[in-house]
Amino acid sequence: MEPIIYxxxxxxxxDRIWQAFINDEDVRAVWWGCTLQTSLQPGEPYAYVGPGADGDQTVHVTGEILEAVPSERLVMTERPGPSYNPEGEERTSRMTFTIAPVTSHISTLTVVNDNWSDGHPGYEETKSTWPLLFGSVKSYIETGNAFSFEE
Structure with missing residues (x-):
């Protein structure tokens, strides 16, 4: 599978963009009500946990922190949470988020989602999810309002 890059x-x-990845209030606003549970130390696990199929503590995504450089770079492995992977198969990818200043008040946020395990069921959906998520992050940071996904 080809890398997904946005x-x-x-x-x-x-610094402000980094907060959208680690601050509980910001993470909840842009990551569909989830919080990021981790120490952000390389080699340590993480989990995005929030409302979902298994109740308020649904584990949506888990993995390992590979690298965390505040306000610059976050690299993580990714595995679907248990309710998204009932077969228990090892389905993984790697997510690399890079933040770079362009001017004193404009930055880029890039994700490279690669190293997909063969047959990963989330690959096709992820291609449309990243732009939606990044749009919500941008909206939230610039206006204070993340996208609403409720009808």
Whole structure:
């Protein structure tokens, strides 16, 4: 499977964008009500946990922190949570988020989602999910309002 790569420009500093990935309030706003449970230390596990099929503590995504450089780069492995992977098969990919300043008030946010395990069922859906998520991150950071996914 080919890497999935997206870049977006956001009217914010790298520090502000980083907060959207680690601050509980920001993460809940843009990651569909989830929180990121991790120490952000390389080699440590992480989990995005929030409302879903298994109740308020549904584990949506898990993995391992590979690298965390505040306001610059976050690299993680990714596995679907148990309710998304009932067969228990090892389905993984790697997500690399890079934040780079363009000016004093504009930055880029790039994701490279690669190293997909063969037959990963989330690959096709992920191609449309990243632009939606990045749009929500951009909206939230610039206006204070993430996308609403409720009808």
């Amino acid at each position: 870049t977006i420009y956001i009217a914010a500093t790298p």
